[in-house]
Amino acid sequence: MIEAMFSGLVQVFEWPTFGFMLMGIAIGYVVGLLPGLGGLPSLALMLPFTYTMEPIAAIALLLGAQAVFSTTGDVTSVLFGVPGEAASAAVILDGHAMAKKGEAGRALGAALFSSLVGAVFGALVLAASIPIVQPLVLSLGTPELFMLAVLGITFIASVSGRSVIKGIVMGGLGLLLSTVGMDPQQGVLRYTFGQPYLHSGLSLAVIAVGLFAIPELLELGVRRSSIAKPGFGKTSGALEGIKDTLRHWGLVLRCSAIGALIGILPGLGSGVGQWLAYGHAVQSSPNKERFGTGAVEGILGPGAANNSTTGGSLLLTISFGVPGGSHMALLLGAFLILGLVPGRDMLSTHLDLTFSMVWVIVIANIITVGLSLLFIDQLARITFVKSTLLIPFILLLIYLGGFATHNMIADLVAVVVFGILGTLMVWLDWPRPPLILGLVLGDLAERYFHICIARYGWTWLLRPGVIIIIILIIVALLYPLWHRRWGPAST
């Protein structure tokens, strides 16, 4: 195993593999920054170029890009409040709030450095889990996955901000929105109002762009100044963000673990992982009221989680041939073209290649974050540019981000509708994250619950894994009450 690890490292540094990795990083960097381009279509465009490449070079190109999409996606989220990638939406809440306070440099430093830690953690999980991944994944049946989705739904309380009741209402709305489209059991159309656009449900990317980016844009337009509100003084540096990451190392590692675990589980992906990590960051903080107004922990959690997911989902892809998301489905397609068949071979005969994937994730992120840190303070100065110059550019980003989802005009209409909803929510002080969490978990919870009942009747409730997760849920729900009443603060 050690030999394969070193062989993998050497292969990554060989020419032209290293050159292809740099090319992949460059593409991933630009695509991550611009929401309209999107990681998925970009990987699809790169795919044909790999037909004639050596497997290791092709992996370096594709995985080099994939590894940095969400790292640089966080940059757009922080600077403009527009999610660079769907997986970077949770970073907006506190990242953009910090940018408005003139702390864009610090926020970017925290987002990038936590992304690096998350990516390295995910890669280590990938390497360490190779011997146990198959029995581990096969031990989790649909009942356990359902209970994990329920555990995720309980995080709604954590991301609700000042009013838990409002959070629960918004979480309920999110769950309701997740039922739009064809129901997964009978194929019956629900809440489609005769519109074929709604048959396949609402897109998370479209809703995230509308809900978060439009209210920010309107606020910027009304204020008629720069993103960073005047009077907050000089941009604080990226170094401070790096120090924040080290100061909250426990949180960053825990959120990296959440991301990696979510990545290994089929069907979840970074869309869920980032929000669970955000919820955990809020839950574990003694000053919950700071979140949403520029708490650096609100960046560190999702920043780490959305990158560690890559290692986790790659593990699922190479060991079972089951892609942990659409990006991984494309990578799986590339592996097959290159003659690499997922399964035992990738964990034995081709172990060096599997390790070279681990190395590509690590090295690509080190290079990306290292390069970004060089000019991050210059990038942060964008937040001091006058709004009249910025608004057309941000508007373009918003519409590209919405349109790139399905290449349909209807997506732009949906962006506007959710933009209006998001603006109303901001004005009336209703929390937006519970809506997103309800939306991403609603579909999973509904499908898994139906499968549990259809397959096992009610006996699934007696499975040991299910019982353990139920206990975890009860503890998670009761702990804050216990803490308030009998914890150290109450004395």
Next chain:
Amino acid sequence: MRGARMVSALAMALFLEAILYSFSQGAEKPFYQGKTVTIFTTGSPGGGFDQYARLLAKHMPRYISGQPQIIVSPLGGSSAIIEGNLIQSAKPDGLTLLMMHNQLYLEQLKRTEGVRFDLSRLTWIGNAGTDSLGLVMRDPFETLEEVRRAKNPLNFGASVGGASYMLPALLKEALGLNFKIITGYSGGERRLALARGELDGIATSVGSAYRELRDELSTGRVQFVIQTGLPTKGGGHEPDPHISKVPLVRDMKMSPEAVALTELVLGAHLYTRPLVGPPGMPEDRTRILREAFMKALGDPNLLADAEKQRMNALPVDSATIQTFYQKLINQPPSVVKQIEKIFGPG
């Protein structure tokens, strides 16, 4: 003298200019020169439809006069009905095509809400690929006979409305098999559930199974027990060469009603990658595209690329595929009712 020479030289130049001008008028610039053709694809980027569209985008321009650029635009997993409506209402200028979902005809038959397309009016370019669909069973079921003898219902995982649902539902009806079809699984979830024993069987294409269940197939933990087969040139069917001993659905003893239903439902699984354009495309451009399509699919470079990606390229000309789909969508009400009974109403 010198002036006369100059006049005659000028006259000669004018004459040559006139000849060149008339030639240039005669040899019109090809329509597709400098143009961009967009192939919209059903499903997500990197999926089967997208793969075939990209293959054609790479190799077809060589066979089109003017060598246009062909780009592929995945519709990102939107509803198949949207895609049908999109191509129905697209400008028929020969620049917009769709790699169509092969089960779209079921939506037209069932008159599903929102359907605004009519497959009989589309401009058919051809079909690019095929794949045999089969039932994969876990231990201890090795043959269809063993599946028939099962006393307890066998659990099948499926996505509602997809091929994974269609085949077990059809076999349950046509052969009276004891299946319980559990919907709500995605493709990856189904395969994992089969591997851990949550499911007894799944329906999948032979190509996908050899990519994604290779370990299980090679160790005999799972096996194909029945398949739909591949089309032969004579219009018949033959087993997929990877599983040549696995029986064909069409060889099973069935009632005449079940045979008719099987032909209808499995029909579209012979031709899985149809390429279509909007209704009323100009004849000359349609001809150019159809010829280029067939030539590209015979190109050894395209076939080599397809082989690398384990795709079953199968060129079928526009007339054959159009007649085929025309037959599929012209069914008596009794058959439509049966379809709705098995696959749900529209």
